[in-house]
Amino acid sequence: MEALREAVSELTVYVHPSNAADVRRAVARQLSTLLFSYEDRFEGVLLAHEVTVESNQAKILNGLVPYFGVPVHANLLLYSPQPDMILEGKVELLGKESIHAVVLGVFSAAIMSDDIHKKFKFKRKGYGARFISRSDKHHMIKKGSMIRFSVKRVETEMSCHITGSLIPPHTGSMLWLSIHDAEYASEISSGNKRASNIGIKIEQNEQDHITFDNEDRVINSERPHKSRKRSLEE
Amino acid sequence: MIDITYHHALLNNIFTMPIWYLRHDTRDALLDLITRLAAVADQFLKECLQMLVNNFTSPGSLGAFIDQPRWLARKKEIYSQLHGSLRMISDTVPLAPRMLKDIIDRSMPKLFDNKAKMVSFVECMLGLDNDRMGDLIGALLLAKVMDLLTELDVNISWEDVLQEEHNKGIFDMEIEDLDEDDDSLGKACFGGNACAEKLDGLMVVVCEHLKSCAEHGRLSKEFDILKTIFRASVLRVHKSKFAQFIMFYACSLDPEICGLEFALFLTDIFTKKEEDPISRMSAVSYVGSYLSRARFISADTVVGVLKRLVDWCVDYCDFQNKIGMSTKPINHQIFYSSCQTIMYILCFRLRSIMEYPNLKSQLFNMPFGYILTHPLEPLKVCLPPIVKEFLRQAKAARLDMFFPFDPYLLKESDRYMRPNFEFWSMVKTTYGNHNGDDDEFADLDAPEMNVGSLDDQVEIDFNSDDDLEYSMNKMSITPHRTFYHPMAMNSDAGLSMPAKIRPSVSPPL
Numbered sequence: 001m002e003a004l005r006e007a008v009s010e011l012t013v014y015v016h017p018s019n020a021a022d023v024r025r026a027v028a029r030q031l032s033t034l035l036f037s038y039e040d041r042f043e044g045v046l047l048a049h050e051v052t053v054e055s056n057q058a059k060i061l062n063g064l065v066p067y068f069g070v071p072v073h074a075n076l077l078l079y080s081p082q083p084d085m086i087l088e089g090k091v092e093l094l095g096k097e098s099i100h101a102v103v104l105g106v107f108s109a110a111i112m113s114d115d116i117h118k119k120f121k122f123k124r125k126g127y128g129a130r131f132i133s134r135s136d137k138h139h140m141i142k143k144g145s146m147i148r149f150s151v152k153r154v155e156t157e158m159s160c161h162i163t164g165s166l167i168p169p170h171t172g173s174m175l176w177l178s179i180h181d182a183e184y185a186s187e188i189s190s191g192n193k194r195a196s197n198i199g200i201k202i203e204q205n206e207q208d209h210i211t212f213d214n215e216d217r218v219i220n221s222e223r224p225h226k227s228r229k230r231s232l233e234e
Numbered sequence: 235m236i237d238i239t240y241h242h243a244l245l246n247n248i249f250t251m252p253i254w255y256l257r258h259d260t261r262d263a264l265l266d267l268i269t270r271l272a273a274v275a276d277q278f279l280k281e282c283l284q285m286l287v288n289n290f291t292s293p294g295s296l297g298a299f300i301d302q303p304r305w306l307a308r309k310k311e312i313y314s315q316l317h318g319s320l321r322m323i324s325d326t327v328p329l330a331p332r333m334l335k336d337i338i339d340r341s342m343p344k345l346f347d348n349k350a351k352m353v354s355f356v357e358c359m360l361g362l363d364n365d366r367m368g369d370l371i372g373a374l375l376l377a378k379v380m381d382l383l384t385e386l387d388v389n390i391s392w393e394d395v396l397q398e399e400h401n402k403g404i405f406d407m408e409i410e411d412l413d414e415d416d417d418s419l420g421k422a423c424f425g426g427n428a429c430a431e432k433l434d435g436l437m438v439v440v441c442e443h444l445k446s447c448a449e450h451g452r453l454s455k456e457f458d459i460l461k462t463i464f465r466a467s468v469l470r471v472h473k474s475k476f477a478q479f480i481m482f483y484a485c486s487l488d489p490e491i492c493g494l495e496f497a498l499f500l501t502d503i504f505t506k507k508e509e510d511p512i513s514r515m516s517a518v519s520y521v522g523s524y525l526s527r528a529r530f531i532s533a534d535t536v537v538g539v540l541k542r543l544v545d546w547c548v549d550y551c552d553f554q555n556k557i558g559m560s561t562k563p564i565n566h567q568i569f570y571s572s573c574q575t576i577m578y579i580l581c582f583r584l585r586s587i588m589e590y591p592n593l594k595s596q597l598f599n600m601p602f603g604y605i606l607t608h609p610l611e612p613l614k615v616c617l618p619p620i621v622k623e624f625l626r627q628a629k630a631a632r633l634d635m636f637f638p639f640d641p642y643l644l645k646e647s648d649r650y651m652r653p654n655f656e657f658w659s660m661v662k663t664t665y666g667n668h669n670g671d672d673d674e675f676a677d678l679d680a681p682e683m684n685v686g687s688l689d690d691q692v693e694i695d696f697n698s699d700d701d702l703e704y705s706m707n708k709m710s711i712t713p714h715r716t717f718y719h720p721m722a723m724n725s726d727a728g729l730s731m732p733a734k735i736r737p738s739v740s741p742p743l
Binding site for chain 2: 036092093095097098100102105106107108110112155157158159161163
C-alpha cells in the first residue's frame with residue numbers, strides 16, 4: 001500500500017533515572033506511547049518500532065531531575081497517507097450518502113456521495129445495502145467488501161481520518177478490479193511494491209516525559225523542549 | 235458540506251438533545267444520525283461521543299421517576315441503544331474508544347452527584363465492558379468505577395452507617411407512611427450517610443456486572459483486571475470499609491480459581507521484601523480476614539497459606555536471632571501483623587481443619603510454639619484467647635490492625651455477600667459450642683467503630699430491632715465505652731478480641 005513506509009531514525013530518548021535498571025524497556029515504552037497517533041516529526045502515524053540502544057554511554061541532563069539521553073537506532077513503520085494516493089480498506093458502513101471504510105483495521109475513511117462515481121447505483125434490498133455499477137452488475141460494493149479509493153483529504157489532528165473518492169480510475173471493489181482492471185491486475189501479480197523504501201534519516205532529540213511509579217502507572221509530566229535536526233537521504 | 239463553526243446552531247441542537255424523552259423510532263433515527271456523523275470527520279467524532287455519554291444518565295427532571303417499573307424497561311432499551319451506537323462508531327472509527335475513554339473520564343459522576351445519576355451512569359458505563367470495546371477500554375472503565383467506590387467509602391464515617399440503623403427503628407415505629415420515602419430520609423442526612431447509600435447502590439451495580447461476566451465466561455479476565463486495580467487503589471486505602479467486598483464477591487463467583495488466586499496474590503505481596511511495609515501489612519490483614527470470613531475457601535487452601543505465613547515467621551525469627559534484634563515493637567510490625575493474622579485465622583478455621591486428618595497433621599507440624607514464644611514476644615502483642623491479657627499488652631504494644639472483611643453493612647448490596655460470609659456465631663470451635671453469655675468472642679461479628687477520640691459516645695442499641703439479621707449482628711467487636719475506663723476493665727464486660735487495638739491514652743494498668 002502506498003501510504004506505508006519504513007523509516008530509519010537516530011533518536012535520543014531521555015529516560016528517567018528510576019528506569020536505569022531496564023533502559024531498553026523504558027525506551028520501548030516511550031516509543032509505544034506514540035503508536036497510532038499522528039506525529040509531526042515523523043510526518044505520519046507510527047505503527048511499529050524496533051529499537052536498538054546504540055551505546056552504553058548516555059549524557060545526563062542538568063536540571064532538577066537528572067534524565068539521561070540514550071542514543072537509539074530505530075526502525076519505524078509509518079503510515080503517511082497523502083492526497084491522490086490510492087488506499088485499500090474494508091467497508092464497515094454503507095449508506096446512500098456515504099461509504100465508510102477502515103484502512104489497516106485501524107484508520108477510518110469516509111467517501112461522501114459526491115465522491116462516489118456516478119456509475120454506482122445505490123440499492124437497498126432484503127440482503128442489505130450495496131452499490132452496484134451500472135456498467136457491470138458484478139461490480140458490487142457492500143459491507144465487508146475491500147475497496148480501493150483515492151485520498152482527497154487527510155485530517156492529521158486526531159486519528160488521521162481520510163476523506164476519499166471513488167471517482168478516479170482504478171478505484172472500486174478490489175475483487176472486481178483484480179479481474180477486470182488490467183493495470184491493477186498486473187500490479188498485484190508481479191508483486192510490485194509501490195511502497196517507497198526511502199530511508200529517511202531523522203535525527204532528533206526526544207524527551208522522555210513518562211515516568212513510572214511503583215504501581216507501574218503512567219504519570220505525565222511537562223514536555224520542556226525538543227530540538228530537531230533532519231536530513232533526507234534517498 | 236456541514237461545517238462545525240458555521241452550522242454551530244444546528245449542530246448544537248443535535249448534540250444537546252436528550253434521547254430519554256423520545257419515542258423509540260425517533261431515538262433510533264437520531265442515534266443513526268449521530269453514528270454516521272461520527273464517521274464523517276474527526277471534528278464531529280468528539281461531539282458525537284460526548285452526546286452519547288451525556289445520555290448515560292436521564293435528564294434531571296426524570297430523576298425521581300426513574301426507578302419506577304415503566305421507566306425501568308425504557309432505561310434498559312436506551313442503554314442497549316447507546317451501547318449499540320457506540321459499538322457501531324467503534325467499528326467504523328476503530329480509534330474512537332481512545333477518545334471515548336477520555337470523555338467518560340471527564341463525565342464521570344462526582345462525589346456529590348445524586349445517587350440515581352451515579353448509579354445510572356455507572357450501570358451504562360459498565361455495559362460497555364464487553365466485546366471489542368471491553369478489550370480496549372474495559373480495564374480503564376473498571377478502574378474509574380473502583381476509584382469512585384473508594385472515594386465514597388473513605389467519606390463514610392462509622393457514626394453515619396450505624397446512625398441509620400438507629401434512625402430506621404425510630405421512624406418505623408412513629409410514622410408509618412414515611413416508609414415510601416426512605417430515600418428522602420437518607421438524603422436529609424448529608425455527608426457520610428448519603429455516601430453510604432450511594433456506595434450501596436453502586437455496589438449493587440458492580441456486583442450485577444460481575445455476575446453477568448461470570449455467566450458469559452469472562453470472569454477470569456475481569457478478575458485479573460480487578461486484582462491490578464485492587465493493588466493500586468484499594469490495598470493501601472486506610473481502613474477501607476466496604477469497597478473491598480467487590481473482591482470478596484468476585485472470588486465467591488469462582489472459588490476454585492479466583493478465590494484461591496486472591497489468597498495467593500495477597501500472600502505474595504506480604505512475603506515479598508521489595509514491597510513497601512504498608513502494603514505488606516495491609517495484605518496480611520486482608521488475607522487473614524479473607525480466609526476467616528470466606529465460606530467458599532477450602533480448608534486446604536487455608537492450611538497452604540498458613541504454612542507460607544508460618545514459614546515466613548520462622549525465617550524472620552531465625553534472622554532476628556542471628557543479627558541480635560532490637561525489641562522495640564515498632565520495628566517488627568510486619569511480624570506481629572502476621573502472627574495476629576495466623577491466630578485470627580485459626581480462631582475461625584481450626585475446628586474445620588481438624589476434620590481432615592492430613593491437614594490436621596500438617597498443622598501440628600507447624601512450629602507455632604517457636605514463633606509465639608520467640609523473644610520478640612508476639613503473644614504479648616496479639617494472642618486472642620487470653621482476652622484481658624491481650625488487651626492490656628496490646629495497648630502497650632500499640633498494635634494497630636484492621637480486619638477488612640468484617641461484617642458487611644450496606645443493605646441493598648448485602649444479598650451478594652451474605653450467602654458467602656462466615657459469621658462468628660456460626661463458627662464451631664475446638665472447645666465446644668459457645669452459645670453462652672460469657673462467650674469470649676461474642677464481639678467478633680458487629681461493626682467496627684471508627685477510631686474516634688475518647689469522647690466517642692455512640693450507643694449501639696440493637697435490641698430495638700426485631701429483625702433476626704440484626705440480632706445476629708449483636709456481637710460487637712468494638713470495645714465498648716468501658717474499654718476506655720481502666721477500672722471497668724476488671725469487670726467481665728464481655729470484651730474480647732477487638733478488631734483494632736489503638737494506642738491507648740489511659741494510664742496503663
